[in-house]
Each structure stands twice: as C-alpha cells, then as structure tokens.
Amino acid sequence: MEFSVRVDVTHRPGILDPQGAQIERSLPALGYRNVGQVSVGKTIRLVIEAESETAARAELDEMCRRLLANPVIEAYAIELEEHVSA
Amino acid sequence: MEFSVRVDVTHRPGILDPQGAQIERSLPALGYRNVGQVSVGKTIRLVIEAESETAARAELDEMCRRLLANPVIEAYAIELEEHVSA
Structure with missing residues (x-):
C-alpha cells in the first residue's frame, strides 16, 4: 500500500522561534x-510504501526521530492517507 | 472575530527544493x-482579528504576497477557522 504523508514539525513550547518572532515584529510595520x-514550522510531504497503515506510522515515527525532526526541541505530527495512483 | 490561521507555503512546481532533495538522498542511507x-515547505500559524472571514482572508492573502511567501517561487494555501477563546 502507498500512503501520502504529511509531517508537521513545530517548535516545542518554550523553545525560541526566531522566524515567528521576526514575522510578528515585521507585521505591525x-x-x-x-x-x-x-x-x-516546517512541513514535510512524502510518499511511503508499507504493508499497512500501522507499519507506515511506526516507520515514519522512527524517521522523524532519526532525521526529519529534532525531538529535543521540536514536536511532530504525522498525517497519512492511502495514496490512490491515477 | 478572531481566527486561527494556518498558512502552508510550498515550492512552486519546477522550483528547486534543496531540503527535500537532501532528505530524499539521506533516507536510503x-x-x-x-x-x-x-x-x-513551511507552515505559519497565527491568530488574526477581523470583521469577517472574507476580510480575514483578503488581508491574509495580501500578507502572504508581501511578507510570508515569495510568490515568484512559492505557492501558499490559507486555512482558517474561527478561534474560540477559552
């Protein structure tokens, strides 16, 4: 099965967000x-091939911790849906 | 009215995405x-105060073109929902 995935990576509460702060300062000007x-935050979109949704989620969770996010300062949320090839 | 907003900024088709390319090369390793x-891509979350959803959307669209995205190389999508204060 193929899944379309969207991973949302955000700063953990209390962690500095310099880009957000800069935008917030610029808007009034x-x-x-x-x-x-x-x-x-950043959003990573990808397509993954896996046997089941559970398998895909487990692998994506590992990928987030190893490469896509920095778990010390970032939180991530994984959304996936089965990908229908045209 | 107060709205919770999420702006998704993505590369336009055909525009280089070096971060995505680097992740795609790293994953097999x-x-x-x-x-x-x-x-x-990047995701900007914010709260906006406006008279109506239409007014909020118009202002957000302008903000995207002026500050949040680079319309020459980036596409953006605006999602908003009325913000219920606790």
Missing part, C-alpha cells in the same frame, strides 16, 4: 496590527 | 528505501 501568536 | 516524492 507593514500596517497589520491585528495579528498575533505567530509561529513558523 | 538510513535504510528507508520505500520513500519518495519528498518535499519540504
């Missing part, structure tokens, strides 16, 4: 005074 | 040979 709580 | 089509 551009005239947007109605925006707050800005944070910036 | 770590033993993952069942993964492909890797791409990396």
Whole structure:
C-alpha cells in the first residue's frame, strides 16, 4: 500500500522561534496590527510504501526521530492517507 | 472575530527544493528505501482579528504576497477557522 504523508514539525513550547518572532515584529510595520501568536514550522510531504497503515506510522515515527525532526526541541505530527495512483 | 490561521507555503512546481532533495538522498542511507516524492515547505500559524472571514482572508492573502511567501517561487494555501477563546 502507498500512503501520502504529511509531517508537521513545530517548535516545542518554550523553545525560541526566531522566524515567528521576526514575522510578528515585521507585521505591525507593514500596517497589520491585528495579528498575533505567530509561529513558523516546517512541513514535510512524502510518499511511503508499507504493508499497512500501522507499519507506515511506526516507520515514519522512527524517521522523524532519526532525521526529519529534532525531538529535543521540536514536536511532530504525522498525517497519512492511502495514496490512490491515477 | 478572531481566527486561527494556518498558512502552508510550498515550492512552486519546477522550483528547486534543496531540503527535500537532501532528505530524499539521506533516507536510503538510513535504510528507508520505500520513500519518495519528498518535499519540504513551511507552515505559519497565527491568530488574526477581523470583521469577517472574507476580510480575514483578503488581508491574509495580501500578507502572504508581501511578507510570508515569495510568490515568484512559492505557492501558499490559507486555512482558517474561527478561534474560540477559552
């Protein structure tokens, strides 16, 4: 089975988010005074081949810890759906 | 009204994605040979105060073009939902 995957990597609470802070400081200068709580994360999209959704999730979780995220400072969320080839 | 917003910024088709390419090259070396089509984008989360969803969307669209994304090489998608304060 093939799955389309989206991994959302965000900063853990309390970890500095310099990109988000910079955007939050820049917006008022551009005239947007109605925006707050800005944070910036990354999103990794990929396609994985696995025997089942459970197997895919287990492997993705390992991949996140080993390569895609830094578990010390980042949190990640995995969303996947079965990929239907056209 | 207050809205929780998520802006997904991705590379336009045909634009180089060096982070995605690097992950795609690294995964087989770590033993993952069942993964492909890797791409990396960024996600900006924020809270915006606006009179209506339409007004919020219009302002977010402008913000994306002016600051959050580079429309020449990046595409963006805006998702928002009304923010219920606790």
